[in-house]
Amino acid sequence: RNRVLVTGGAGFVGSHLCDYLVARGDHVICLDNFFTGSKENIAHLIGKPNFEVIRHDVVEPILLEVDQIFHCACPASPIHYKYNPIKTAKTSFLGTMNMLGLAKRCKARFLITSTSEVYGDPLEHPQRETYWGNVNPIGERSCYDEGKRVAETLTMDYYREHNLQVRIVRIFNTYGPRMALDDGRVVSNFVSQALTNKPITVYGDGQQTRSFQYVSDLVKGLVTVMDGPEIGPFNIGNPGEFTMLELANLVKEVVNPKAVIEYRENTADDPKCRKPDITKVKTTLGWEPVVPLREGLERMVDDFKKRLGVE
Amino acid sequence: RNRVLVTGGAGFVGSHLCDYLVARGDHVICLDNFFTGSKENIAHLIGKPNFEVIRHDVVEPILLEVDQIFHCACPASPIHYKYNPIKTAKTSFLGTMNMLGLAKRCKARFLITSTSEVYGDPLEHPQRETYWGNVNPIGERSCYDEGKRVAETLTMDYYREHNLQVRIVRIFNTYGPRMALDDGRVVSNFVSQALTNKPITVYGDGQQTRSFQYVSDLVKGLVTVMDGPEIGPFNIGNPGEFTMLELANLVKEVVNPKAVIEYRENTADDPKCRKPDITKVKTTLGWEPVVPLREGLERMVDDFKKRLGVE
Ligand SMILES: NC(=O)c1ccc[n+]([C@@H]2O[C@H](COP(=O)([O-])OP(=O)(O)OC[C@H]3O[C@@H](n4cnc5c(N)ncnc54)[C@H](O)[C@@H]3O)[C@@H](O)[C@H]2O)c1
Ligand SMILES: NC(=O)c1ccc[n+]([C@@H]2O[C@H](COP(=O)([O-])OP(=O)(O)OC[C@H]3O[C@@H](n4cnc5c(N)ncnc54)[C@H](O)[C@@H]3O)[C@@H](O)[C@H]2O)c1
Ligand SMILES: O=c1ccn([C@@H]2O[C@H](COP(=O)(O)OP(=O)(O)O)[C@@H](O)[C@H]2O)c(=O)[nH]1
Ligand SMILES: O=c1ccn([C@@H]2O[C@H](COP(=O)(O)OP(=O)(O)O)[C@@H](O)[C@H]2O)c(=O)[nH]1
Ligand SMILES: O=c1ccn([C@@H]2O[C@H](COP(=O)(O)OP(=O)(O)O)[C@@H](O)[C@H]2O)c(=O)[nH]1
Ligand SMILES: O=c1ccn([C@@H]2O[C@H](COP(=O)(O)OP(=O)(O)O)[C@@H](O)[C@H]2O)c(=O)[nH]1
Numbered sequence: 001r002n003r004v005l006v007t008g009g010a011g012f013v014g015s016h017l018c019d020y021l022v023a024r025g026d027h028v029i030c031l032d033n034f035f036t037g038s039k040e041n042i043a044h045l046i047g048k049p050n051f052e053v054i055r056h057d058v059v060e061p062i063l064l065e066v067d068q069i070f071h072c073a074c075p076a077s078p079i080h081y082k083y084n085p086i087k088t089a090k091t092s093f094l095g096t097m098n099m100l101g102l103a104k105r106c107k108a109r110f111l112i113t114s115t116s117e118v119y120g121d122p123l124e125h126p127q128r129e130t131y132w133g134n135v136n137p138i139g140e141r142s143c144y145d146e147g148k149r150v151a152e153t154l155t156m157d158y159y160r161e162h163n164l165q166v167r168i169v170r171i172f173n174t175y176g177p178r179m180a181l182d183d184g185r186v187v188s189n190f191v192s193q194a195l196t197n198k199p200i201t202v203y204g205d206g207q208q209t210r211s212f213q214y215v216s217d218l219v220k221g222l223v224t225v226m227d228g229p230e231i232g233p234f235n236i237g238n239p240g241e242f243t244m245l246e247l248a249n250l251v252k253e254v255v256n257p258k259a260v261i262e263y264r265e266n267t268a269d270d271p272k273c274r275k276p277d278i279t280k281v282k283t284t285l286g287w288e289p290v291v292p293l294r295e296g297l298e299r300m301v302d303d304f305k306k307r308l309g310v311e
Numbered sequence: 312r313n314r315v316l317v318t319g320g321a322g323f324v325g326s327h328l329c330d331y332l333v334a335r336g337d338h339v340i341c342l343d344n345f346f347t348g349s350k351e352n353i354a355h356l357i358g359k360p361n362f363e364v365i366r367h368d369v370v371e372p373i374l375l376e377v378d379q380i381f382h383c384a385c386p387a388s389p390i391h392y393k394y395n396p397i398k399t400a401k402t403s404f405l406g407t408m409n410m411l412g413l414a415k416r417c418k419a420r421f422l423i424t425s426t427s428e429v430y431g432d433p434l435e436h437p438q439r440e441t442y443w444g445n446v447n448p449i450g451e452r453s454c455y456d457e458g459k460r461v462a463e464t465l466t467m468d469y470y471r472e473h474n475l476q477v478r479i480v481r482i483f484n485t486y487g488p489r490m491a492l493d494d495g496r497v498v499s500n501f502v503s504q505a506l507t508n509k510p511i512t513v514y515g516d517g518q519q520t521r522s523f524q525y526v527s528d529l530v531k532g533l534v535t536v537m538d539g540p541e542i543g544p545f546n547i548g549n550p551g552e553f554t555m556l557e558l559a560n561l562v563k564e565v566v567n568p569k570a571v572i573e574y575r576e577n578t579a580d581d582p583k584c585r586k587p588d589i590t591k592v593k594t595t596l597g598w599e600p601v602v603p604l605r606e607g608l609e610r611m612v613d614d615f616k617k618r619l620g621v622e
Contacts, residue, residue, distance in 0.1 A: 084472070085464075085468040085471070085472060086465065086468050086469065086472055089404075089461065089464060089465055089468065090408070093404045093461065097401070118448055120443065132431065132445050132446060132447050132448065133446075133448065134443055135443060135444075136443050137429055137443065137444065137460040137461075137463050137464055138463050138464060138466075138467040138479070138544065140471075142461075142464040142467070142468075143464055143468055146457070146460050146461040146464040147461065147464070149448040149457050149460070149461070150400065150404065150448075150453075150457040150458060150460070150461040152448050152449050152453075153396075153400060153448055153449060153453040153454055153457040153458070154397065154400055155449075156449040156453070157396040157397050157400065157453075157454055158397065160396070160451075161395070161396060161397055168449070233449065
């Protein structure tokens with residue numbers, strides 16, 4: 001039986017990953033400090049014989065016996081990671097260090113959920129894994145961006161120094177059910193706004209682009225990379241690229257045609273564009289996303305309605 | 312009386328800084344784990360009433376009472392920082408975190424000796440402080456480069472979150488007496504080779520450039536920034552730019568005209584050029600370097616002869 005640790009398992013991505021692994025029959029340990037995650041996200045798993053939860057902060061060491069570690073614990077949305085930037089950097093560095101130490105002791109395989117933010121405000125478009133990025137080391141986003149970059153560094157050095165089995169995934173913007181309602185990310189904002197008849201808030205001129213992946217595609221990508229033979233780094237994302245204005249209009253169409261769009265000032269160091277080149281993972285591991293944006297938005301509306309208490 | 316902590320105070324830069332501060336009358340605490348530093352570098356200070364040494368590793372917390380912290384503890388030459396990359400990253404992150412925590416508790420002013428390596432293999436030339444850099448996050452140099460970048464991030468976040476008094480200095484290649492003989496850096500290699508009648512080893516085609524600053528200029532720069540009113544980051548370096556072949560020929564001229572030049576394979580991710588734009592520190596604080604390369608080389612020859620036991 002495969003004993004799998006999912007750190008950040010009560011979060012958005014982590015909880016969907018736990019669902020998948022529990023269904024597959026693995027023994028899953030979900031570790032979380034519940035900073036941005038919630039009991040609700042995993043409530044339906046509690047009580048299953050092959051699932052358990054540990055309340056723990058990854059900046060502290062922990063002793064467990066496992067075969068695989070999906071290391072997802074880290075606040076991921078700008079609102080949350082800017083809330084206490086020092087803690088964010090500690091989570092990224094110390095959390096990754098502790099989980100690598102654990103993996104080393106257990107001879108477990110370790111996967112880090114890094115991010116497209118390691119490319120920063122990219123000068124190469126779309127971004128390939130060979131691109132070194134354009135990141136402000138001392139800006140307001142750096143606790144997250146630089147935190148993830150150095151977490152990748154540590155991961156590669158545990159591979160090089162200790163021959164640990166490691167995997168590096170760079171996740172591009174992902175959306176779906178269970179996204180925190182208050183996390184300020186664009187898809188959850190727009191969908192909530194449209195559902196509650198508030199104006200859809202487009203930051204800046206709305207011409208900046210992102211590429212949005214539905215969470216079930218990501219989960220399959222993570223498992224594919226973990227079980228595959230290559231370290232990576234691998235971009236995991238959906239190459240469909242949209243401006244924020246296009247997204248706003250699509251949300252209107254799908255959720256509420258009467259919604260109004262309003263413009264707001266943009267935040268500091270906001271990347272102007274982002275789109276994964278997924279050639280590497282497609283050709284080496286055969287993974288690619290299958291859920292188009294419109295369909296993914298439709299799939300998340302029910303969950304948001306329920307949680308917002310509308311209709 | 313100014314109580315000053317110099318971490319890495321038994322190293323090349325730190326020991327010259329201790330000399331300056333002790334002469335100025337500060338009470339100096341030199342903290343070092345002696346990984347690359349040595350007792351020799353500070354032997355002449357031991358016994359002075361305003362100087363003391365603590366053997367301690369900055370990855371562990373420590374309680375001291377101080378007014379200023381010059382945080383220099385970190386292996387700086389590629390040979391040493393690649394020796395144990397995980398330890399290098401820990402020293403950079405945990406060491407900086409602990410010294411920031413100490414500064415916060417003492418309300419001390421904190422200066423970090425960052426590096427021109429945060430610019431990586433720069434696409435902007437010369438480098439200004441606004442440049443975000445071109446660094447490989449998962450290469451062999453990343454433990455140092457990314458370690459320093461995230462140390463700058465932490466420093467800025469202690470400023471933003473706790474209003475700590477911080478200073479960030481990005482040091483460009485520095486040379487002078489007391490450089491470790493075995494550290495593989497280009498100036499110490501060339502001077503040692505020329506003095507011992509070994510071939511001068513130029514890596515690659517020798518067309519890569521660096522800008523070399525004499526250590527007394529750096530020490531004045533560090534103190535100027537620490538005592539000045541601005542956070543930085545400030546580039547501290549000498550804008551005189553030389554190819555490695557030019558440097559080799561100058562060393563021949565100054566040290567040993569009979570020396571022979573030999574070419575060797577270059578190392579991974581070697582930056583092709585590097586030259587500081589020092590406009591910011593010059594205009595805001597009035598600092599600029601005064602020792603030209605030829606003169607600096609002449610000044611370090613005696614020290615190297617003594618330590619190598621030649622003539
Ligand atoms: N969702 C995306 O679009 C996206 C994009 C790129 C990368 N990622 C990465 O994927 C991972 C999961 O992101 P998410 O979207 O699910 O975010 P999330 O905030 O929903 O989940 C993160 C989880 O980690 C937990 N956590 C945070 N700090 C912790 C700590 N110190 N100790 C223990 N648990 C801690 C939180 O409570 C939460 O349950 C993160 O590492 C994130 O950086 C996500
Ligand atoms: N010399 C340069 O050209 C240069 C250029 C850029 C930046 N810097 C920075 O300046 C600082 C000093 O560099 P240097 O050239 O004097 O190098 P050095 O190796 O001579 O000095 C570093 C000192 O730190 C000590 N040290 C290392 N790890 C430690 C730890 N974990 N705990 C306690 N002490 C530790 C070493 O023993 C040594 O005495 C470093 O932070 C370096 O990154 C130097
Ligand atoms: O089962 C383990 C093994 C290690 N660690 C932590 O992981 C980190 C890195 O461990 P490693 O053995 O690589 O380094 P070291 O202990 O030598 O610093 C250390 O801080 C450990 O406390 C952990 O939390 N659980
Ligand atoms: O209500 C919102 C929230 C975000 N954004 C924009 O949407 C993009 C994606 O932001 P998000 O915080 O979701 O993710 P990230 O910037 O981390 O990719 C950015 O350009 C934001 O400026 C927006 O226009 N309106
Ligand atoms: O005098 C001190 C105060 C703090 N620290 C260390 O500095 C780090 C950061 O301290 P801070 O107070 O900022 O953070 P916290 O203790 O809240 O994590 C901690 O690991 C402390 O152990 C230290 O070494 N000496
Ligand atoms: O014996 C040597 C040592 C270094 N170098 C080159 O000198 C430059 C500076 O190297 P160093 O290690 O001194 O510093 P850094 O690369 O950190 O600037 C690099 O291009 C090296 O390839 C060289 O040609 N011969």
